[in-house]
Amino acid sequence: xxxxxxxxxxxxxxxxxxxxxxxxxxxxxxxxxxxxxxxxxxxxxxxxxxxxxxxxxxxxxxxxxxxxxxxxxxxxxxxxxxxxxxxxxxxxxxxxxxxxxxxxxxxxxxxxxxxxxxxxxxxxxxxxxxxxxxxxxxxxxxxxx
Numbered sequence: 537x538x539x540x541x542x543x544x545x546x547x548x549x550x551x552x553x554x555x556x557x558x559x560x561x562x563x564x565x566x567x568x569x570x571x572x573x574x575x576x577x578x579x580x581x582x583x584x585x586x587x588x589x590x591x592x593x594x595x596x597x598x599x600x601x602x603x604x605x606x607x608x609x610x611x612x613x614x615x616x617x618x619x620x621x622x623x624x625x626x627x628x629x630x631x632x633x634x635x636x637x638x639x640x641x642x643x644x645x646x647x648x649x650x651x652x653x654x655x656x657x658x659x660x661x662x663x664x665x666x667x668x669x670x671x672x673x674x675x676x677x678x679x680x681x
Contacts, residue, residue: 546574549594559587 542548547564554561562583567573574580576595584594592601
């Protein structure tokens with residue numbers, strides 16, 4: 537952070553944001569009656585929207601808004617947790633089906649080498665098909681925006 541980036545001021549926060557995210561700053565208009573105060577202009581509002589800057593943070597330095605938004609977007613919810621649990625269960629069951637197919641192939645042939653990997657994988661795929669039906673692959677519940 538350079539000497540001019542005082543995060544206690546709006547100018548400093550704009551400067552810090554631009555430096556860290558390699559973006560061009562908006563034109564800042566200072567209040568003639570309060571030299572450290574920046575006047576909120578349409579250009580600043582448009583810049584904040586374009587660059588994804590939280591107005592709470594930009595104007596007052598408050599982190600609560602951006603952190604709450606981040607948390608709400610990325611925290612686990614009940615549907616997501618259930619999906620992850622199903623996915624983990626499916627992975628274990630697929631692993632077990634491959635192991636079982638290998639054992640069956642070995643028992644049937646007496647020699648695993650004769651059966652070959654393709655046969656074992658085909659058997660595991662058949663066993664796994666029913667398992668996969670229980671998990672809607674690629675359809676993870678979406679959070680409401």
